[in-house]
Structure formats: C-alpha cells, structure tokens
Amino acid sequence: MKSKLGIYIHVPFCVKRCLYCDFCSGIDLDTELVAKYFRALKEEIALNRHIAGYYVVDSIFIGGGTPSAVESGYIDKLLNDIYKWFEIDSNCESTIEVNPGTIDIPKARDYISSGLNRISVGVQTLNDHLLKKIGRIHSAAEAEETLSGIHQAGFLNVSVDLMFNLPGQHLDNVTADIKKIMKYDINHISYYSLKVEENTPFHNMLRNNQIQLASDELEREIYHKIIAMLENKGFNQYEISNFSLPGYESRHNMKYWSRDAYLGLGLSSHSFIDHQRFSNTINLDGYIHSLLSDKRLSRSEAETIQGKDVIWEYLILGLRKTKGIDIEAFKAISGSHFHEYRKILNTLETKGLIEFDTTGFRLTRLGMDLSNTVFVELLI
Numbered sequence: 001m002k003s004k005l006g007i008y009i010h011v012p013f014c015v016k017r018c019l020y021c022d023f024c025s026g027i028d029l030d031t032e033l034v035a036k037y038f039r040a041l042k043e044e045i046a047l048n049r050h051i052a053g054y055y056v057v058d059s060i061f062i063g064g065g066t067p068s069a070v071e072s073g074y075i076d077k078l079l080n081d082i083y084k085w086f087e088i089d090s091n092c093e094s095t096i097e098v099n100p101g102t103i104d105i106p107k108a109r110d111y112i113s114s115g116l117n118r119i120s121v122g123v124q125t126l127n128d129h130l131l132k133k134i135g136r137i138h139s140a141a142e143a144e145e146t147l148s149g150i151h152q153a154g155f156l157n158v159s160v161d162l163m164f165n166l167p168g169q170h171l172d173n174v175t176a177d178i179k180k181i182m183k184y185d186i187n188h189i190s191y192y193s194l195k196v197e198e199n200t201p202f203h204n205m206l207r208n209n210q211i212q213l214a215s216d217e218l219e220r221e222i223y224h225k226i227i228a229m230l231e232n233k234g235f236n237q238y239e240i241s242n243f244s245l246p247g248y249e250s251r252h253n254m255k256y257w258s259r260d261a262y263l264g265l266g267l268s269s270h271s272f273i274d275h276q277r278f279s280n281t282i283n284l285d286g287y288i289h290s291l292l293s294d295k296r297l298s299r300s301e302a303e304t305i306q307g308k309d310v311i312w313e314y315l316i317l318g319l320r321k322t323k324g325i326d327i328e329a330f331k332a333i334s335g336s337h338f339h340e341y342r343k344i345l346n347t348l349e350t351k352g353l354i355e356f357d358t359t360g361f362r363l364t365r366l367g368m369d370l371s372n373t374v375f376v377e378l379l380i
Contacts, residue, residue, distance in 0.1 A: 004089070005055035005273075006255040007082065009041065010266030011067040012284065015102060019135035019205070022197035025065040026284065037267075037284070038074045040291040044265050045081045047297055051263060051273065057082070058089040059252035059262075061097075066122075068098035072110035079114050093118055093251045095159075100138035100146040108153030118157040119150055120190075126180045127173050130166050133211075135201070147184040157248065159188035164226065165219045166194055167202075167211035174222050178229050187248035191226050192241050193219060220369055240320050240368055257317045275310075278302040308380065311337060316375040319354075324362025344377060 012025045013034060060082065067075065075096065082088070095118040096111055111119070125131060126140040138146075150158060160181060164174050181189070194213065196202045205211045214222070227237055235243040239257060242250065255262050264271040268282045281287050281300040290298035305313060314333050318325040331338050345361060348354045353367035353374050367374055 002054060002056045002087070003261060004058045005051075005086075006059040006061070006252050006260065006262035007057055007086070008252070008262060008264045008266075008269055009060070009062045009078065009082075010064060010264070010269045011062060011070060012037075012065040012267045013069050014064065014066045015069050015099075016135065016137050019133075019201040020194060020196065022200050023065065029069060034070055034074070036288050036292065038070075038078060040288045041078060041266055042081050043291040043295065044297065045085055047291070047295070048263060048265070049085045052086045055086070055261065056089050057086045058092050059255065060088075060092060060094040061252040062095065062116075063097045066099045066102055067096050068102040068107065072107045072114070075111065075116075076114040079116070083115070093157075095120055095250070095252060097122065098146070098150075099136075100143040102137075103146060103150070105149045105153045108150045108155060112154050117155075118159065119155045120159040120161060120188075121146060121150070122161045123147075123181070124161060124163045125166065125169070125173065126177050127169075130169055130173065133167055134163075144180070144184075147181075147186075151185055156185075157188075158184070158186050159190065159250065160186050162189060162191045163194055164191065164222050165214050167213060169214070171218070171222050171225060174226060175229065178226070178233075182233055188242070188244040188250060189230065189235060190242050191230075193223065223369075224365075237322050239322065240363075240371060254321075257320050259313060259317060275306065276302060276304050308337065311341065312379055315341075315378050319363050319367075319371070319374065322362060324354075324360050326360045327356075328359075330360075340380065341378070344380065348374060348377060 013029055014025045015029070017025060060079075062075065062078070079094075094116045096116050097120045099122045108119070121143070123143045124134065124136060126143060128140050131138065131140060147158070147160070162177060162181070196206050196213070202211065206213070213219070230243045231237065234245055236246060237243050238249050239253070242253065244250070259272065261273050262271060263273060264280065266280065267284055267287045268280055270277065270279045278299050279301045281290070281298045287298045290296050311334050314330070315325070334341055345354060348367070349356060352364055353370060354361050355364050363371060363374065
C-alpha cells in the first residue's frame with residue numbers, strides 16, 4: 001500500500017514585496033521570465049517521477065510569493081503536470097495562496113476548474129492605515145471584496161492569514177479585524193505574530209527606531225484575546241498559530257508538524273522524504289538553468305535526520321499541535337533515550353510549561369507563550 005505524500009509548489013513572483021517579508025520572492029513579473037519558470041517547474045515535476053511510484057498525493061499547496069500574481073493558465077498547466085506524473089488521492093486537499101488585488105471572480109473560478117478546492121487569502125489586517133504601514137498593495141475594502149468574491153466563485157473551503165504585533169497596532173485593531181472577518185464564511189484562520197527578520201526593510205526600520213513593536217506583555221495579551229475570541233466563534237486552536245472550524249484543519253500543514261512526507265517543488269522549496277530533508281536552490285537563474293539547460297534537479301542541501309535529531313524534531317514539531325504528543329508513540333521514537341527525555345519533561349511540567357494526561361503531553365498556555373524556551377530545553 002502506497003504512503004501519503006504532500007506536494008508544495010513555490011511560485012516566487014509578487015506585485016510588490018511587503019516590508020516584513022523574508023520569503024524567497026521577487027517582483028519581476030516579466031512575461032518571458034514567468035514562462036521560463038513554469039517550464040522549469042514542468043521539468044522538475046517530471047524529474048521527480050521516481051518518487052511518484054511510492055506515494056499517493058493527498059495534499060497540494062501552491063504558495064509563494066503570490067501565486068495569484070500570475071495568469072491562471074499557468075496554475076492549470078502546473079496541476080495537469082502534477083496529475084500526469086503522480087497518483088492523486090480522490091479526496092486530495094488542493095490549496096492556493098492568493099492576495100487581494102491579484103484575484104477576481106473569473107480567476108477564482110479558473111482555479112476551481114483546475115481542481116483546486118481550498119484557498120488561502122493573505123489579508124493580514126483590515127485596517128487601511130496598518131496595511132499601508134506594512135507595505136501591502138491592497139486596501140481593507142479590496143480584501144473584503146476578495147473574500148466575498150471567492151465565495152461567489154464557488155470556493156467552500158476558505159482560509160485567511162492575519163497578523164498581529166504590527167507596528168502601531170492596538171488590541172482594538174485586532175478585535176475589529178476578527179469581528180469583520182466573521183462576516184464571511186471562513187473555515188480556517190492562521191494568525192501570526194510579526195517576527196522582524198534580518199534583511200527586511202522592517203529590520204532596518206526597527207534598528208533605526210522608525211517603527212515600534214508592542215511590548216512582550218501586550219503581544220501576549222493580544223494573542224490570548226485572539227484565542228478567546230476565535231474559540232467563542234467555534235474555532236478550535238489546533239496549532240500555536242492556527243485555528244479552524246471542526247474538520248477544516250489544514251491537512252497539508254499538519255504534514256509538517258507530524259513529520260509526514262512532503263515534496264517541495266520550485267525555487268527554495270524544502271522536502272522531507274524517507275528521513276531526508278533537502279531543498280532547492282534560492283537562485284532563480286540557477287534554478288531555471290539547471291532544469292531547462294542541464295535537465296537536472298537544482299537541490300542545494302540534503303541532510304539525513306537520525307539519532308537524537310529525530311527525537312528533537314518529533315518533540316518540537318509535535319508540541320506545536322495543541323493535542324500534543326502521544327506518550328506511547330514518543331516511547332517508540334525515543335527508544336533507549338526515553339528516560340533521559342522524561343526527566344526533562346518532568347522538569348518542564350514542574351515549571352508549568354507542559355502538562356500530562358493519561359495518554360500524552362502538551363504545552364500549557366504558559367508553554368505556548370514560552371515555546372522557544374521549551375524547545376531549547378529539549379535540545380540535548
């Protein structure tokens with residue numbers, strides 16, 4: 001019986017880079033470059049056909065960048081190539097990321113005709129002042145128009161990305177965002193706290209005191225308010241930053257946190273297959289040249305995960321999920337190291353960072369607030 005596989009496809013093109021973005025993306029939407037990139041993707045899919053024989057694909061996620069910044073025909077041909085070389089589960093969850101300002105009802109209908117059944121909308125906030133401050137190309141009204149339009153197009157499984165801890169954002173802004181979002185038939189919300197990464201405009205602005213972020217105390221207060229408001233609306237928090245109505249958890253993202261197999265296609269994409277983590281180059285010209293001229297994969301890094309690295313990954317990824325980790329499964333993973341880790345877990349329990357029940361253990365609310373501290377403690 002074949003194992004399940006998730007496929008992630010990276011589309012690195014954007015209309016404009018946001019001020020906080022450190023993803024591998026660019027704003028060159030030159031027609032010839034875009035066409036070359038998708039031809040390279042077509043070649044990469046075919047070159048991975050040796051993997052296809054061992055798996056059934058049960059999730060596809062097209063991310064970026066802004067996949068909706070390119071013509072829908074590219075997405076249709078891309079999915080056709082996936083279906084050509086891979087066996088696709090009849091209940092496959094197929095997602096595309098979109099941004100307001102780059103999608104309309106006809107394009108959304110094209111996506112559905114291509115086989116996509118889930119859409120993730122990068123809203124970030126519904127406050128116009130904050131949208132300008134973080135460098136988004138759309139207004140709040142355009143975001144709401146997009147949410148309304150994709151439902152008219154026929155999408156029934158809709159996720160929204162939102163952000164908090166934005167410069168100048170207050171608790172009232174966040175509560176207003178949630179109230180507005182709830183006017184639409186949203187099944188899933190990813191709510192991320194802004195982390196200012198190096199090599200972004202925000203990093204320089206923060207260093208030069210041009211922007212200010214909330215205090216740690218206020219950031220946590222807002223996070224707890226988000227959890228309470230979404231739970232009150234029937235959304236279950238199933239991961240540190242992810243909430244869904246029952247049955248609408250992101251099956252693709254769950255693969256990352258459960259250490260299930262996934263194949264990354266496209267520039268900078270990452271894969272985890274058969275205990276190996278590997279990634280593609282971040283050089284766009286190199287990626288295209290490798291595939292179109294040399295007819296070879298453009299992988300730049302590969303690592304076999306073994307020993308205690310397996311245990312640590314299992315812990316830090318599994319503890320991101322609110323249901324936590326099954327104790328018997330952890331015993332099987334940790335083997336002879338179980339008692340060594342159990343001592344650390346007992347210490348974390350004493351500190352109020354994790355909690356046990358009869359079948360497993362998970363982060364407490366305090367543990368979620370201090371998750372990075374917990375993960376460092378588990379690195380032995």
